[in-house]
Amino acid sequence: MKFLCASNALAEASSRGFNMDGRKLFAVRRDGVAYAYINRCPHRGVPLEWQPDRFLDQSASLIQCATHGALFLVESGECVAGPCAGQSLTALDCREDEQGVWVQL
Incomplete structure (x- = not known):
């Protein structure tokens, strides 16, 4: 696992983009839980933000x-509206501890 950010750097109902090991990714916090995905739309392969x-x-x-x-569920990355409906963002294994948010690339 690689350190992504301090927990307080990802506020509730917010998102942040990151570059890690040459890959673009982003994290979202919802209901106190951090989720991380590769920053790449499954429809066109472009960054999302x-x-x-x-x-x-x-x-x-x-x-x-x-x-x-296109709209994607925060919890799963599944596309629920738009040209890639039924496809999903690439989720990253993400965990959080007292040091902050960690991801597995």
Whole structure:
């Protein structure tokens, strides 16, 4: 596992992008749980964010692709609306302890 960030660097209902070992990834916190994904839309293979660290829709309840508006569940990465419906983001094994958030690439 590799250290991603301190727990307080990922606020509730927020998202952050990271570059780790040459790979783009992002993390989202929902209901106190951190989730991490490869930053790549399954439809076009492009990064998802609107602006730096902006991966969520207006309600902060779904991950949204800036390119075509596809919506993904935070908890699973499954696309629930848009051109890649039924496909999923690539989830990373993610855990959190007293030091912060960790991911397995």
